[in-house]
Amino acid sequence: MRLSRYFLPVTKETPADAQIVSHKLMLRAGLVRQTAAGIYAWLPLGQRVLKKIEQIVREEQDRAGAVELLMPTLQSAELWRQSGRYDAYGPEMLRIRDRHDRDMLYGPTNEEMITQIFLGNVKSYRDLPRILYHIQWKFRDEVRPRFGVMRGREFLMKDAYSFDLDEAGGRHSYNRMFVAYLNTFARMGLRAIPMQADTGPIGGDLSHEFIILAPSGESEVFYHSNWEKAPELSAVDFDDVAGLQSIVDGYTADYAATDEKRDADREAAAGEALRQSRGVEVGHIFFFGTKYSGSMGMSVQTKDGTNVYPQMGSYGVGVSRLMGAIIEASHDDAGIIWPESVAPYKVGLVNMRVDDAACSAAADDLYRKLESAGVETLYDDRDERGGAKFATMDVIGLPWQLIIGPKGLEKGVVELKRRATGEREELSIDSALKRLGAA
Known part of the structure; x- marks a missing residue:
């Protein structure tokens, strides 16, 4: 969604x-x-x-x-x-x-x-x-x-x-x-x-x-x-x-x-x-x-x-x-902090720069792959500041946040955050999809 x-x-x-x-x-x-x-x-x-x-x-x-x-x-x-x-x-x-x-x-x-x-x-x-x-x-x-x-x-x-x-x-x-x-x-x-x-x-x-x-x-x-x-x-x-x-x-x-x-x-x-x-x-x-x-x-x-x-x-x-x-x-x-068994969505996908064509294209592609794999995803594609997007994701408490931005794309990585612990790590897109059960 x-x-x-x-x-x-x-x-x-x-x-x-x-x-x-x-x-x-x-x-x-x-x-x-x-x-x-x-x-x-x-x-x-x-x-x-x-x-x-x-x-x-x-x-x-x-x-x-x-x-x-x-x-x-x-x-x-x-x-x-x-x-x-x-x-x-x-x-x-x-x-x-x-x-x-x-x-x-x-x-x-x-x-x-x-x-x-x-x-x-x-x-x-x-x-x-x-x-x-x-x-x-x-x-x-x-x-x-x-x-x-x-x-x-x-x-x-x-x-x-x-x-x-x-x-x-x-x-x-x-x-x-x-x-x-x-x-x-x-x-x-x-x-x-x-x-x-x-x-x-x-x-x-x-x-x-x-x-x-x-x-x-x-x-x-x-x-x-x-x-x-x-x-x-x-x-x-x-x-x-x-x-x-x-x-x-x-x-x-x-x-x-x-x-x-x-x-x-x-x-x-x-x-x-x-x-x-x-x-x-x-x-x-x-x-x-x-x-x-x-x-x-x-x-x-x-x-x-x-x-x-x-x-x-x-x-x-x-x-x-x-x-x-x-x-x-x-x-x-x-x-x-929702347990996965009752969470409304498993992952929140955050597009950090909707005004960046490459970033939006990569985020859209990630969204399609997650949805095709049956991973319930809430895609934040709004034209909002990054801080507002993070605050929204934290308050609604989805188990995972997948964050994609221009700087990460230049390095070929996205950021994956576990809501329960706050742990963050940079992964390749394929590795992130695999971690979330989408590959």
């Missing part, structure tokens, strides 16, 4: 209403713009990152055996009355009434709807177990939206729901999602700590929040220092019940809990290894048994002919919130 044709409204100034790093940089880098309190438009660069994050989430859900569908944003209030949550949920739920005077709501979550859709269409043990998920916009009317997309009112969320015949199967589904979440966040360059957490209005007695440590986090968290060097996951067999349970046991052996679920005995046992910090929640999983299937009277028939209410769980990932969490974890004074 040529920057001269793109819509990228970067700014030099830090917005006065932005309180945390991710909010400041998302505005400065032209990723989002606020349209109402807690509601954001996703501009082209931000949309590309959002889609990359969404795709990683989707791939890991699919790998764990979940099946994708898509549910609507608007829901009937009658479903929520059946489960008893319509009045209990609180003012965060946006309640509306249609032209026929029917009570509706803008979905903050989908336990009731998925229960009706799935269990309303299956009656036999042969249809279980299943995990269904979708990636959809939600709305929660926060009393005080703040921190940009980290605590907005409208947000993109992946929510999954498991259905099993018995508790053992339900806990295995829970473990599937537990491990899938660890894989998801690791692919984005994040170390997420699963912490025992309160179940809140979702319900149930088993719940973990996945927390990214960050000074700006809304949660007070406590954890064993071993979490600071937690190992990465190896290959996982999601059908191996014992193996999956072993992984989960290993990850929960070291203490980690949100403020609501602190355990004085385990904290005492941790001793000097106990750490306290703030964190950002990027995922939350729940196992709540028959709370929804039972309250809505939806059963299935077992192999011996008896009817049981399926055991259920729900599993959420804040897809749009993850963008803020990644920036909180990966930035410097100059701007964002």
Whole structure:
């Protein structure tokens, strides 16, 4: 993409209403713009990152055996009355009434709807177990939206729901999602700590929040220092019940809990290894048994002919919130530093002298070769000062910057900069293309 044709409204100034790093940089880098309190438009660069994050989430859900569908944003209030949550949920739920005077709501979550859709269409043990998920916009009317997309009112969320015949199967589904979440966040360059957490209005007695440590986090968290060097996951067999349970046991052996679920005995046992910090929640999983299937009277028939209410769980990932969490974890004074897995473009190609015919011809040729090789490239072909171009590239945080100018061309070299380290080196054009995977 040529920057001269793109819509990228970067700014030099830090917005006065932005309180945390991710909010400041998302505005400065032209990723989002606020349209109402807690509601954001996703501009082209931000949309590309959002889609990359969404795709990683989707791939890991699919790998764990979940099946994708898509549910609507608007829901009937009658479903929520059946489960008893319509009045209990609180003012965060946006309640509306249609032209026929029917009570509706803008979905903050989908336990009731998925229960009706799935269990309303299956009656036999042969249809279980299943995990269904979708990636959809939600709305929660926060009393005080703040921190940009980290605590907005409208947000993109992946929510999954498991259905099993018995508790053992339900806990295995829970473990599937537990491990899938660890894989998801690791692919984005994040170390997420699963912490025992309160179940809140979702319900149930088993719940973990996945927390990214960050000074700006809304949660007070406590954890064993071993979490600071937690190992990465190896290959996982999601059908191996014992193996999956072993992984989960290993990850929960070291203490980690949100403020609501602190355990004085385990904290005492941790001793000097106990750490306290703030964190950002990027995922939350729940196992709540028959709370929804039972309250809505939806059963299935077992192999011996008896009817049981399926055991259920729900599993959420804040897809749009993850963008803020990644920036909180990966930035410097100059701007964002995107991990390659979610970067909007892999390389920023900078033409230092668009008024120099030879320089522009060489830059155009480089751009064509990068594009032909499938290397996502943002080409700064604007008639701007070099300093302004470098500032733009630094603030938007692409992993690589490829800089071409008349002096380098005379020597037969271009400059390649790695954004994460600031390391620069002069290379021949062919070597630079090879380094970037274009030759």
